[in-house]
Amino acid sequence: MLIARSTDYAIRALKYLAESGEEVAVSELTQKLKIPWPFMRKIMQLLGRGGFVASKKGPGGGFILLKKPEEIYLTELIKLFQGPVCLNECVFKKKVCANKRTCYLSKKLGEIEEYAYLVLSRINLKEIMEGGRNYGKTENN
Amino acid sequence: MLIARSTDYAIRALKYLAESGEEVAVSELTQKLKIPWPFMRKIMQLLGRGGFVASKKGPGGGFILLKKPEEIYLTELIKLFQGPVCLNECVFKKKVCANKRTCYLSKKLGEIEEYAYLVLSRINLKEIMEGGRNYGKTENN
DNA sequence: CAATAAAGATACCAACATGGTATCATATAT
DNA sequence: ATATATGATACCATGTTGGTATCTTTATTG
Secondary structure (H helix, E strand, C coil): CCCCHHHHHHHHHHHHHHHHCCCECHHHHHHHHCCCHHHHHHHHHHHHHCCCEEEECCCCCEEEECCCHHHCEHHHHHHHHHCCCCCCCCCCCCCCCCCCCCCHHHHHHHHHHHHHHHHHHHCEHHHHHHHCCCCCCCCCC | CCCCHHHHHHHHHHHHHHHHCCCECHHHHHHHHCCCHHHHHHHHHHHHHCCCEEEECCCCCEEEECCCHHHCEHHHHHHHHHCCCCCCCCCCCCCCCCCCCCCHHHHHHHHHHHHHHHHHHHCEHHHHHHHCCCCCCCCCC
């Protein structure tokens, strides 16, 4: 799977922050986005460490977007929540396959990965917000 | 990950069968390919059910290739061992995301998946055998 | 025909990743 | 001072996947 749940939640949260423009507490996020509270907190903390949002403690505190939506690229979020985009890691993690360079399959998988990265690295939050008018709304809303 | 360990083992086994041309027992496969015996058996059984190989019981029995290498496509093997190639399944398995059709991200992920499928569906065993002269040889051999 | 060598079927186990929870510490507004 | 927010971190639950074990069935061969 290219996009994990955590990444998806992060996108929704960032989108919400972008639309709000002001400080938003996790309690609000969790209510509006219907995402489990402690999990949302964890995600916001990571976003903080990743430099996407700033946090303010205390009453009235919360999170605020640090970057412009058009500066937030999908690959960066994926990297933060799932590690580097990778589709072709050789099956033999430890004793790495000796023939990485000459392996035909590895080459082909590499091509796919490259393409995937290219597409993903061009997608930014702004695009997502505009392109999918209803991103992040499930059947239940 | 696009290719799981089981699929990789299957490819190696098929390659071995193709090169051998005759009935090969799991015990031989397991020795030559350095793959755990019971796991190899399981994989061969699946390959049998998938119609890639025929089996013969009893002494001297084993598995023999049913198709020509150029007729064995990677996507079919992947489907057999990992299920359908899928990179963009919506995170919300049960209550499926209502906006699949209008979701911008889903569209983009779909494009990637399509490309991946295209590349993979064109790769056949013959190509792998020729292209990667040493496919399936790890550092230890 | 008995013994043996193979596969068929199936249930089980272990390790790891991921989604999700809980708790205690720290900062800040009022 | 107290309430409300985040920071850090450790823990738990579930699913997937790699891997194992066992019992049954079939066929060869002496």
